[in-house]
Amino acid sequence: MNRKMWVAAALTLAGALPFTARAEIDKKIERLWKGKCAGCHGTDGKGQTDQGKKLGIKDYTTPEWQKSQTDAHIKAAVAEGVKGMDGYKDKLAPDQIDGLVAYVRALK
Numbered sequence: 676m677n678r679k680m681w682v683a684a685a686l687t688l689a690g691a692l693p694f695t696a697r698a699e700i701d702k703k704i705e706r707l708w709k710g711k712c713a714g715c716h717g718t719d720g721k722g723q724t725d726q727g728k729k730l731g732i733k734d735y736t737t738p739e740w741q742k743s744q745t746d747a748h749i750k751a752a753v754a755e756g757v758k759g760m761d762g763y764k765d766k767l768a769p770d771q772i773d774g775l776v777a778y779v780r781a782l783k
């Protein structure tokens with residue numbers, strides 16, 4: 676291999692490593708969402724569950740909903756709770772809550 680190819684290979688590797696680490700985190704967060712949140716919000720985040728309908732949970736996959744929320748607001752809602760939902764700050768680690776904020780953000 677010439678020098679250029681080595682550089683290209685090194686860059687590919689450097690790029691690939693954080694990517695696999697991130698995919699692993701996302702898997703855990705996805706499990707968390709399915710285990711703790713999807714019962715009300717639905718696995719797809721549309722809120723079309725029995726609980727979701729009863730509690731009037733909104734569809735979080737719409738651009739309108741996404742636009743109406745800031746990351747800070749979502750984080751506070753998950754940590755402190757809102758009407759109809761208990762806060763998770765005693766049940767989840769801060770990085771899990773951050774992961775869930777990103778997960779909710781990615782619902783589209």
Ligand code: HEC
Pocket residue numbers: 708711712713714715716726730731732733734749752753757758759760761763775779
């Ligand atoms: C017992 C049912 C229930 C569970 C379980 C639940 N939620 Fe909620 N959640 C609600 C209700 C009800 C609302 C308020 C209605 C709305 O905003 O759609 C809400 C609102 C939210 C909001 C929006 C807050 C706002 O001010 O609009 C976010 C974000 C959210 N939940 C995330 C989560 C996450 C993440 C989990 C899992 C850790 C979770 N929820 C678990 C019922 C639930």
